[in-house]
Amino acid sequence: MPETNAETSPEIEIVRKEQRHRYEALLEGELAGFMTYRLHEGTIELVHTEIDDAFEGKGVGSVFVRDVLDEIRSDGTRRVVPSCPFVAEWIERHPDYADPAALYNRSSSGPVRCRSWIAVRCASNAG
Numbered sequence: 001m002p003e004t005n006a007e008t009s010p011e012i013e014i015v016r017k018e019q020r021h022r023y024e025a026l027l028e029g030e031l032a033g034f035m036t037y038r039l040h041e042g043t044i045e046l047v048h049t050e051i052d053d054a055f056e057g058k059g060v061g062s063v064f065v066r067d068v069l070d071e072i073r074s075d076g077t078r079r080v081v082p083s084c085p086f087v088a089e090w091i092e093r094h095p096d097y098a099d100p101a102a103l104y105n106r107s108s109s110g111p112v113r114c115r116s117w118i119a120v121r122c123a124s125n126a127g
Contacts, residue, residue, distance in 0.1 A: 010027055010058055010059055010060055010063055011027070012025045012026060012027050012032060012060060012063055012064060012067065013025070013026040013027075014026075014064070014067045014068060014071060016071075021036055021037055021038065021039075022034045022035060022036045022037065023035045023037070023064075023068050023071075025051075025060060025063075025064040025067075027055060027060060031052065032051060032052055032054075032055040032060050032064075033049065033050055033051035033052055033055065033060060033061065033064055034049070034050055035047075035048065035049045035050075035064065035065075035068055035084070035087070036048045039078070040081070042078060042079060043078055043079050043080070043081050044072060044078040044079075044080055044081070045080075045081040045082075045083050046068070046080060046081070046082050046083060046084050046087045047083050047084055048083075048084050049061065049064070049065065049084050049086045049087060051064070061086065061090075062090065065086070065087055065090045066090075066094075069091075069097055
């Protein structure tokens with residue numbers, strides 16, 4: 001999927017639906033996609049992202065992920081655990097979203113220290 005820039009990025013509105021544990025992306029008032037999350041002590045786990053077929057290939061997913069991460073980052077109360085493969089891959093392609101702060105990621109063997117405010121899968125693959 002091609003990267004978007006400020007001139008071609010769609011104008012989407014991000015709405016957090018706390019009761020449904022998800023963020024919604026609205027494009028011209030229409031639901032374009034959603035991202036489910038789980039809250040844990042000190043973290044927010046981004047579990048699944050879905051973009052409606054009608055909005056595929058228009059940059060909505062990329063803008064959506066960026067805007068959600070910006071909101072979480074600006075709030076500053078939780079760190080991100082990107083369980084959703086789409087979010088994890090987006091973060092890997094955008095290294096400016098890796099802040100130099102420590103983060104603990106949950107794994108089957110217990111907490112693993114990562115060098116980022118976002119626990120990208122490198123931690124769980126450390127064997």
